Structures are given as C-alpha cells and as structure tokens.
Amino acid sequence: MNREQVFSLIQAHLADELELDPNTISETTRFREDLEADSLDLYTLVQELEDSYGVRISDEEATRILTVGQAVDFVMASGAVDSRSSAAASQGSDAE
Numbered sequence: 369m370n371r372e373q374v375f376s377l378i379q380a381h382l383a384d385e386l387e388l389d390p391n392t393i394s395e396t397t398r399f400r401e402d403l404e405a406d407s408l409d410l411y412t413l414v415q416e417l418e419d420s421y422g423v424r425i426s427d428e429e430a431t432r433i434l435t436v437g438q439a440v441d442f443v444m445a446s447g448a449v450d451s452r453s454s455a456a457a458s459q460g461s462d463a464e
Contacts, residue, residue, distance in 0.1 A: 369394065373415070373420065374444060375395060375437075375440045377420065378413075378417075378436060378440060378443075379436065382436070383403060385413070387395075395436050395437030396435055396436075397435060398435050399433075399436070410430070417439065417440065417443060418445075421446065423442070425442065429442070438449055455463075
C-alpha cells in the first residue's frame, strides 16, 4: 500500500465517522481544530488504524498526531503497510 492509498482510507474513515465530505479532508487537516473531532472521535480513529494496519499507537504517540498527514506518516513509518502487503501477496500465491 502506498501513501496515497493509506491517506484515502483514513480520509474515507474520517468522512464517514464525522459525516463530512471527504473532499474537505486533506493531509494538512487538523483533527481538533478543522474537523472538530472530540476525544471519542480520536479514540475511534486510533482503534481503526490499529485494526486496519496492525499498528500499535500508545496514548503518548496519539497525542502527537495532530493532522491527517501525521496519521498517514505514522502508519507508513510503522512498516505495517509493507508487512500487510507482503502477507497479502504471499497468501495470494498460496492459493494458487
């Protein structure tokens, strides 16, 4: 999965969760200030990232993620995207 795909998935999740037009969400969009996300919204996003990408985000790390782009950066830096892509590829070849 590349950066654009990760961003698209996060953008879609936020748009659905917060009932917003996805086109209003960019990488520079701030969760609290621009999206008016509350603590529960942010907790839900962290859970979604953990479940979708297999990453673990500590409370301390979560407080440093202020923008959508920073969330994408965290997922990309975790290596979870690469390992999930590799696992999916190997599962696909196992099925053949």
